[in-house]
Amino acid sequence: MADLTSDFAGIKSPNPFWVASGPPSNTAHQAHRAFEAGWGGVVWKTIGDPIVNVASRYSALNLGPVRMAGFNNIELISDRSPETNFREIAEVKKRWPHHAVIASLMVDTRDHWHEFVRRSADAGADGIELNFGCPHGMCERGMGSAVGQNPEVAEIIVGWVMEAATIPVIVKLTPNITNVVHAARAARKAGANAISLINTINSITNVNLDTLVPEPFVAGRSSHGGYCGPAVKPIALNMVHSCAADPQVNLPISGIGGIGTWRDAAEFVALGASTLQVCTAIMHYGFRIVEDMADGLSAYLDSKGMRSLADLRGRAVDHVGDWKTLDLNYKRVARIDHEKCIGCNLCYIACEDGAHQCIDLVDSTPYGLGPGRVPGKPVPLVRESDCVGCNLCSIVCPVDGCITMTPVDSGKPPMTWEQYQGRLAAGTMHPLPAHP
Ligand SMILES: Cc1cc2nc3c(=O)[nH]c(=O)nc-3n(C[C@H](O)[C@H](O)[C@H](O)COP(=O)(O)O)c2cc1C
Ligand code: SF4
Numbered sequence: 431m432a433d434l435t436s437d438f439a440g441i442k443s444p445n446p447f448w449v450a451s452g453p454p455s456n457t458a459h460q461a462h463r464a465f466e467a468g469w470g471g472v473v474w475k476t477i478g479d480p481i482v483n484v485a486s487r488y489s490a491l492n493l494g495p496v497r498m499a500g501f502n503n504i505e506l507i508s509d510r511s512p513e514t515n516f517r518e519i520a521e522v523k524k525r526w527p528h529h530a531v532i533a534s535l536m537v538d539t540r541d542h543w544h545e546f547v548r549r550s551a552d553a554g555a556d557g558i559e560l561n562f563g564c565p566h567g568m569c570e571r572g573m574g575s576a577v578g579q580n581p582e583v584a585e586i587i588v589g590w591v592m593e594a595a596t597i598p599v600i601v602k603l604t605p606n607i608t609n610v611v612h613a614a615r616a617a618r619k620a621g622a623n624a625i626s627l628i629n630t631i632n633s634i635t636n637v638n639l640d641t642l643v644p645e646p647f648v649a650g651r652s653s654h655g656g657y658c659g660p661a662v663k664p665i666a667l668n669m670v671h672s673c674a675a676d677p678q679v680n681l682p683i684s685g686i687g688g689i690g691t692w693r694d695a696a697e698f699v700a701l702g703a704s705t706l707q708v709c710t711a712i713m714h715y716g717f718r719i720v721e722d723m724a725d726g727l728s729a730y731l732d733s734k735g736m737r738s739l740a741d742l743r744g745r746a747v748d749h750v751g752d753w754k755t756l757d758l759n760y761k762r763v764a765r766i767d768h769e770k771c772i773g774c775n776l777c778y779i780a781c782e783d784g785a786h787q788c789i790d791l792v793d794s795t796p797y798g799l800g801p802g803r804v805p806g807k808p809v810p811l812v813r814e815s816d817c818v819g820c821n822l823c824s825i826v827c828p829v830d831g832c833i834t835m836t837p838v839d840s841g842k843p844p845m846t847w848e849q850y851q852g853r854l855a856a857g858t859m860h861p862l863p864a865h866p
């Protein structure tokens with residue numbers, strides 16, 4: 431079995447799966463339940479001066495039968511007193527000395543930061559996470575994403591924290607920023623030990639068309655909230671990659687955003703994450719999901735001959751680069767397996783109306799008859815010479831493995847946009863013909 435133990439900037443945990451700061455990490459009771467279920471760490475619900483929450487607080491994007499494809503909240507930080515939170519952290523650490531407990535903090539002044547950093551260490555926390563990401567409520571009070579969106583301010587506050595810190599400090603970054611790398615660099619410059627990302631993305635999930643008030647509904651009004659869950663994973667992966675690829679950041683990364691399966695976890699690790707934090711999937715399915723995540727990740731590493739997470743970490747980072755580095759002469763085309771095709775024609779319509787008009791509906795006689803297809807009904811056939819290999823038909827096709835994107839020899843050597851421009855400028859090449 432592959433080794434899943436984790437040492438994240440000096441914070442040790444039996445596996446890389448941490449409960450993210452949020453409702454599932456609000457109390458000692460939940461932390462005990464999380465560790466019993468198999469989580470390696472818990473990032474406590476953000477501690478600060480007690481706040482007052484509103485009802486209601488959550489809304490979701492449901493896509494057909496898929497509930498909570500995206501999740502939105504207008505909840506603030508912990509509504510429990512710092513005394514209670516620090517006392518419970520100490521209790522949890524006592525019972526689970528080998529698991530990671532991280533105190534998430536959000537306060538305002540330098541003195542306040544010093545005080546809360548010291549209290550976290552005194553409670554026995556293994557590390558501190560600075561919540562520079564909350565995009566609602568707290569930012570109106572000059573905290574949360576108001577700090578994370580301003581690298582100069584973030585640098586100053588991380589500096590204050592480092593003055594008092596005796597345990598590792600993780601800076602949790604907001605995605606509500608044009609380029610997250612600037613905030614990550616600021617964290618590094620100020621001496622942070624690690625970064626975590628992403629916090630939630632500003633959102634309004636829907637408008638009730640009877641009341642004309644979006645959810646979550648609060649006495650006839652609503653507010654923009656923080657978006658998370660499966661829908662944000664692509665954004666999180668991109669931001670994790672940006673930080674992992676930037677030599678000036680060079681900090682361990684805790685990946686967060688839409689993680690719910692071992693596959694999600696493996697993708698984050700491949701793009702540079704060392705630990706994985708989960709909030710929405712726990713709110714949806716409970717702490718038990720960690721069992722499948724740990725087993726699945728371990729089995730995947732085994733199947734690839736990898737002995738530990740370190741063997742996977744960052745392996746996909748160099749496979750992503752600027753568009754100008756891609757090979758313009760690489761060609762792939764769509765091929766349809768007519769034995770699997772159910773004749774829904776979604777691919778035909780997609781290519782006809784949304785792509786390059788190169789799927790024809792042809793006489794089915796020479797082709798296999800897929801499940802449920804009516805004899806005599808035309809079948810879709812790709813005109814490969816005109817196919818630009820965009821993937822659209824394979825994405826819309828409801829049958830797995832029915833449309834395969836297949837590489838074909840373009841007969842031309844690899845050439846990037848940069849090389850193309852260089853050759854045009856040198857006069858060694860004519861402009862490529864435009865598509866008819
Ligand atoms: C209801 C709710 C409350 C949250 N509260 C906090 C918080 O107090 N501190 C914090 O740093 N992040 C908080 N988050 C953000 C999560 O820790 C996490 O960054 C985000 O939800 C993305 O991960 P996910 O897609 O697994 O939910 C909260 C998220 C939700 C859904
Ligand atoms: S890959 Fe794109 S261009 Fe080619 S057949 Fe499919 S939809 Fe049409």
Ligand code: SF4
Pocket residue numbers: 766770771772773774775776777778810826827828829832833
């Ligand atoms: S989308 Fe797939 S199943 Fe439907 S007609 Fe096209 S190839 Fe067949």
